[in-house]
Amino acid sequence: MLSWLAETLAVLAKEWRCELRTRYALSTVGLFALSTLFMVSLSLGPMGSSSELRPVLPVFLWVILLFAASAGLPRAFVHEEESGTADPLRLSATPSAVFCGKALYNLSLLLLLEAFITPFFIGMLALPIASPVNFAIALLAGGIGLAVGSTLIAAMVAQAQVRGPLFAVLAFPILLPLLKIVVDASLGAVLGSPVDMALALAFLYDSMVTVASLMLFPVVWNP
Amino acid sequence: MKNILRWSLWLWISGVIVAALLWAPLAQGFSGLYGDAPQSSRIVFFHVPLAVASFFAFMTAAVWSILYLIKRHPKQDFHAHAAIEVGLVFCVLATVTGAVWSKVQWGKYWNWDPRQLSIAIALLFYGAYLSARGAIEDPEVRARISAAYSALGIVVAPFLFFIMPRMASFSLHPKPGGAEMDRAIGTVVVAAIAGFTALFYWMQSLRARMLALEASDLEPEDELAAP
Amino acid sequence: MSPIHEQGERFVQPTVPTYNPSVSDDTPRHLLDFRGIYRAFGRLKVLRNVNGQARDGELLLITGANGSGKSTLLRCLAGLMRPQKGRITCVQNGKDLRLEARRRQVGFLSPDVAFYSELSTLENLELFAKLRGVEPARGGQLLDRLGLPRNRRAGALSSGMRQRLRWAFALLHEPKILLLDEPLQNLDAPGRRDVCELLENHLTDGLAIVANPDPMDLPRVDHHVELAS
Numbered sequence: 084m085l086s087w088l089a090e091t092l093a094v095l096a097k098e099w100r101c102e103l104r105t106r107y108a109l110s111t112v113g114l115f116a117l118s119t120l121f122m123v124s125l126s127l128g129p130m131g132s133s134s135e136l137r138p139v140l141p142v143f144l145w146v147i148l149l150f151a152a153s154a155g156l157p158r159a160f161v162h163e164e165e166s167g168t169a170d171p172l173r174l175s176a177t178p179s180a181v182f183c184g185k186a187l188y189n190l191s192l193l194l195l196l197e198a199f200i201t202p203f204f205i206g207m208l209a210l211p212i213a214s215p216v217n218f219a220i221a222l223l224a225g226g227i228g229l230a231v232g233s234t235l236i237a238a239m240v241a242q243a244q245v246r247g248p249l250f251a252v253l254a255f256p257i258l259l260p261l262l263k264i265v266v267d268a269s270l271g272a273v274l275g276s277p278v279d280m281a282l283a284l285a286f287l288y289d290s291m292v293t294v295a296s297l298m299l300f301p302v303v304w305n306p
Numbered sequence: 307m308k309n310i311l312r313w314s315l316w317l318w319i320s321g322v323i324v325a326a327l328l329w330a331p332l333a334q335g336f337s338g339l340y341g342d343a344p345q346s347s348r349i350v351f352f353h354v355p356l357a358v359a360s361f362f363a364f365m366t367a368a369v370w371s372i373l374y375l376i377k378r379h380p381k382q383d384f385h386a387h388a389a390i391e392v393g394l395v396f397c398v399l400a401t402v403t404g405a406v407w408s409k410v411q412w413g414k415y416w417n418w419d420p421r422q423l424s425i426a427i428a429l430l431f432y433g434a435y436l437s438a439r440g441a442i443e444d445p446e447v448r449a450r451i452s453a454a455y456s457a458l459g460i461v462v463a464p465f466l467f468f469i470m471p472r473m474a475s476f477s478l479h480p481k482p483g484g485a486e487m488d489r490a491i492g493t494v495v496v497a498a499i500a501g502f503t504a505l506f507y508w509m510q511s512l513r514a515r516m517l518a519l520e521a522s523d524l525e526p527e528d529e530l531a532a533p
Numbered sequence: 534m535s536p537i538h539e540q541g542e543r544f545v546q547p548t549v550p551t552y553n554p555s556v557s558d559d560t561p562r563h564l565l566d567f568r569g570i571y572r573a574f575g576r577l578k579v580l581r582n583v584n585g586q587a588r589d590g591e592l593l594l595i596t597g598a599n600g601s602g603k604s605t606l607l608r609c610l611a612g613l614m615r616p617q618k619g620r621i622t623c624v625q626n627g628k629d630l631r632l633e634a635r636r637r638q639v640g641f642l643s644p645d646v647a648f649y650s651e652l653s654t655l656e657n658l659e660l661f662a663k664l665r666g667v668e669p670a671r672g673g674q675l676l677d678r679l680g681l682p683r684n685r686r687a688g689a690l691s692s693g694m695r696q697r698l699r700w701a702f703a704l705l706h707e708p709k710i711l712l713l714d715e716p717l718q719n720l721d722a723p724g725r726r727d728v729c730e731l732l733e734n735h736l737t738d739g740l741a742i743v744a745n746p747d748p749m750d751l752p753r754v755d756h757h758v759e760l761a762s
Binding site for chain 1: 427437446453454457461466470
């Protein structure tokens, strides 16, 4: 157990060390999200801050996050396979430790992205939030499911020869139900209506995806 | 023996079709938006069985996939693949019949009723399964990855089929377990479900045999298919 | 066991004595034995019924033209690929290793193995040492032994230095079973001398399976399997 934890942390540390030396994911994912946000805000124009449109706005935030995630998160495994480092990793580490390390890295990346983009989003669209705490919990719940689900799908996509749009094709059906739930939750948080049920469902979804991913990852990762 | 089974399936389905169109009474309150299409309710005898059979299809695919991941025999992969392919056809037909009925009954083809949401995601999911298969060349890797993906469907399925429909504030569909219908209508629906499900399993086993034959190396031209 | 050439197969070299666990009197401490390995990619059959064996102190050399399936065979033995038919028996220190254990216990070297180009040579080895539960200092020792700089980014290594780093990776956890695919590729004369010395050391106790297109200068060759293309 202790050695498993050490392996997980070693994978996580390796990811961040490589990332901080190239800043590939941070810059591309951040800028991708920012440009999508500009596009949303620009095309909505003054309409964006009208009160009738308020119930629609959380949808945009989640669409921005979903697309930014699908641009950045698959790299976790695709890059390993492309550069030939997947085999040494396979030969050295326990599969579940690889998965947890990568999923934690993706989660930290996604939470950083959320922390970066949400203030911009709220500011640019002048969106008042009735219950900021619930909004933050919804972001966390969505982030966990998005990160864990994307990590497993990324491991699958990395084994394919044709990778381009395959990640989005495979990930969206898995993530759509979660997205529907967290959009409901963040909408409730904006309007100040109760969101306990939606949040509970979101965490249920997160835990089911996590358990399924841990069970399926070894067969996806290893022949 | 096989012939007898096949002929009884044909007879059964013919009987169901005749009963659905001629014998079963019309459902009350389903005669169209303006009450001008009383016969439209008969689509229930096709729409519901198709939807149920496609649900069975995807559960079958998941079971074969999990079996494959444990036993790793190519046969199990062919069965899972076949179940998805045939199930997708059933699923598309269920969607189309549902949309047509929705148009007649409520005036819109599509309105994101929770069941429509589930079937739309199911269509995406199994379309994604097939495109993943197309993207992987090595049969072993292809079988393994697609089996894992279809097994992942088991996580999503309960949300789609049970939790989200109950959560929804409105639905055009009866809540699970909440439907009440005429005895004769119920009998024909159940008979149709049995018939269409048997039809599915027959088509699925044929398709699995086809896939196995396609993959077998009867052809001597080894080098022609080099990756 | 039926002689395989009678079935008109493309190859299979019967120089290896048949291993039969029930008959052999002295149980080997380490053993890698493969029987009837078959692997096809779609309709292209790469390996058809390949057999071979090595015990402690022995070296099995696998030769064959490009595309004859040497790398595929070694990947199957390392557990990086699943053969469609055949049996692989792997014993290390008298213990039978199943697929998962085998993958993590063997030492594997192949031209396909690459390292994290953003990390230095030492950081790379320390990472793999941590993942394998090996003393991290072992990475530095191997780098010194193989004459590699410690702080050079792996992405900035020459091809010969990369090959030395692959050797360091393969030997990191002191495996008793070494699988070496083209082990001398890109090495200069001192490099070849260095790794041959390491291999000789390894063979005092462990076993090695070496794949190369042609027979080559090795400390010893006990068995030889030639794959036909």
